[in-house]
Amino acid sequence: MKLTKIDHTANYCSDLLESFMLITFEETIELAKGVWLSKTNTSDLQILRSNGSRRAAKSVVVLENPEYSASKKRISANLESAYLINEGNDEHVILLESRAALGTFSLKTTAADKRDVPFIDSCKNLGLRSETIELITQFLNRLRAEGVEDELEEGKARKWIMRPNNFVTITPQTRNMCFRISVRETEVCHNTSKIDWKTGLPTYREFAFSELGQLEDAVAVALGSAKK
Structure with a gap:
């Protein structure tokens, strides 16, 4: 620079x-x-x-x-x-x-699927920033557009799980203003460039989701997890 x-x-x-x-x-x-x-x-x-x-x-x-x-x-x-x-x-x-940023992070432009509204409302109540909530809204909408019908249900310790298939777990993190996402480990996980992977539960991988640049990789690994 x-x-x-x-x-x-x-x-x-x-x-x-x-x-x-x-x-x-x-x-x-x-x-x-x-x-x-x-x-x-x-x-x-x-x-x-x-x-x-x-x-x-x-x-x-x-x-x-x-x-x-x-x-x-x-x-x-x-x-x-x-x-x-x-x-x-x-x-x-x-x-x-700047115009791309406004289009990406404006909550006025993206409505959550009605199945995901309780989760989004919970994120708002936790005090997550609007741009952080917009990012996860786009992620979930992309999954819905690909035919994902699982219900996002609240579990323990603020974890929200896609059930009944349990292929994605999302945990809002207020300290870092991001989401901890857990997916089943698949070949798709090894073909990402925007995700910093962490070891999760056996057969699962986790990553912090906080940036627009991660969206495509995040959607790809979630769909890969859904198909496993």
């Missing part, structure tokens, strides 16, 4: 120069429309604005009107428009265009 000072005239009829700082991320690849993966030192991100960022596996930065060059694998935006929403523990950082 680097910063560059840019000078430009205030408007077409003025000689007055204005300046702003341009933030640039190198080694950037596009994951989806408005979503990129890049690398940077976590300490460099401390210069960004933050509205109560939380700890997570990977850092997440929102950019307004970024310019991306696929050939140069580079993305740039005005420093003042960039802000940090996740503080990660490694060199990888997820970059979101």
Whole structure:
């Protein structure tokens, strides 16, 4: 990540120069429309604005009107428009265009399946952030769209289990603002790139679900677990 000072005239009829700082991320690849993966030192991100960022596996930065060059694998935006929403523990950082972030994390745009409403209400009562709840809502909706009919029932210690097949267990974690998801271990688990696996109960694997970039892998391993 680097910063560059840019000078430009205030408007077409003025000689007055204005300046702003341009933030640039190198080694950037596009994951989806408005979503990129890049690398940077976590300490460099401390210069960004933050509205109560939380700890997570990977850092997440929102950019307004970024310019991306696929050939140069580079993305740039005005420093003042960039802000940090996740503080990660490694060199990888997820970059979101502001319009994509709003579309992804706005609870107004995604309604939960009626079978999952009690779980979602429980998450709200626990005080989980709206963007965290939106992420799990999208995860569950994707499972429903794939034909999953199991009921999400509350068990012990805030665990919610897909029954009767018990192929997914979801535990809201208020301290880390994420979800602990447990699935049956299948071949799909060995073909993921966005999940940091932990050993669970025998024949099960667990991971912390907290980022948009994990959604596709999370859905894939859950469906793989359902079919085992």
